[in-house]
Amino acid sequence: MDKISNMYNFDDPPPEKLSLELFKIEKKIGKGQFSEVFRAECTWVELHVALKKIQVFEMVDQKARQDCLKEIDLLKQLNHVNVIRYYASFIDNNQLNIVLELAEAGDMSRMIKSPERIQESGYNFKSDLWSTGCLLYEMAALQSPFYGDKMNLYSLCKKIENCEYPPLPADIYSTQLRDLVSRCILPEASKRPETNEVLEVAEHMNNHFSPPDEQSPVPSTPQF
Template identity: 25%
Template sequence: MDNYDVIKVIGEGAFGKAFLANGKADGKYCVIKEIDFVKPNQEKEASKKEVILLARMKHPNIVTFFSSFQENNRLFIVMEYCDGGDLMRRIRRQRGVLFSEDQILSWFVQISLGLKYIHDRKILHRDIKAQNIFLSKNGMVAKLGDFGIARVLNNSMELARTCVGTPYYISPEICQNKPYNNKTDIWSLGCVLYELCALKHPFEGNNLHQLVLKICQAHFAPIPTTFSHDLQALIPQLFEVSPRDRPSINSILKSPFLENLIAKYLTPEVSLEMIPCGFWQRFWLAGP
């Protein structure tokens, strides 16, 4: 930690603390996650896995990994600092005032592009929630973060079996202890989109049993009718109880009302990523 000036603690969870810091060499802000290896082996392995995954992630809508190092039986992960905080805090700041549909779709498309990037690499996030989506550049850029419980699949049809995630965002298949695949991330993505529209969780209960029942029945109130028909129609698709009936992230991004927005976020790097998938090649201007 000698290369950084620690400014303050900005988070604390099961895996350790997160600090806002300043690099002494470049003077730039960064976030440093500290994981104590004295804790159980399971956490140690999850932390190492996160480092390996983060080091491979290169996408404008995924929190950038800078480096990692070990000191005194602790692992430190140095990451990009997103000055807009997380999406959950941004939602709370609204105090009941709805976001514009343009703002919602801007964030949603960016989150979806980040999710496409990891799904194309056979990775499940498994903990998509407003708290794990970070904002930067005056809240205009949305980035997917916290890959602590992500899992790489051997192939796209392999099903994971571990029950993980945050209760408000977990899918029916996880509630029912069934195998699941990347469609569980789609359900969680639906929860985030619903929250952006309604400023509250789609599924709530007085206890865990009640919450699980609502999730398994996909019982949720419609979003406000001030939003477009396209947006109102998308949410039930993401909340299909059967994973097979839920769209893939590629299908979601091909929705006509979203497709037109995607060009705004296609940096050359993202465009190159999309080309092999045959994805909207008309958005890519021919280079040399």
């Protein structure tokens, strides 16, 4: 874990090394298998943030630890008005702490929760791929795949568990997009694609619609 250093890039950095003592925890706003997210206030500057605490040393899976490092590297590279901003990461109290921009409007609704999260049978990165598929569907169709008028929580959960949703129209959307969405929104987590597969498909689709000078190199053709 020595690759995770005490770093920060706040506009107005704290006067000392980052630690949990510099944050005033207000309330819990999210929870995962190995992590919890809190609304917190920075004590040295007038700023509220989302503080994500990850029990990284409790992860017996080495790949899960590496995924945490990759998450930080990815967040540090992102800089867009529509993407949650990364502020800092540090180790304290035997936890990996990630400081992020706070989304004041709250998080997404229950419609992107995977079947395993609804059944409370565990959570891993394949659950995030389910959510990615739901978001891609909603960006294309302008509504959740599991949306329904006058639908209560019970019926919503049943639709998600049974994976009941109308497919994206073939006469409007490409085969690549429809296949990617359908593979991400599978009830069995083990059958969903790996993250690198999703990235390859996304790069191929981006290159298809981008000018030649803006295209990124793609190592191989994705398999469907």
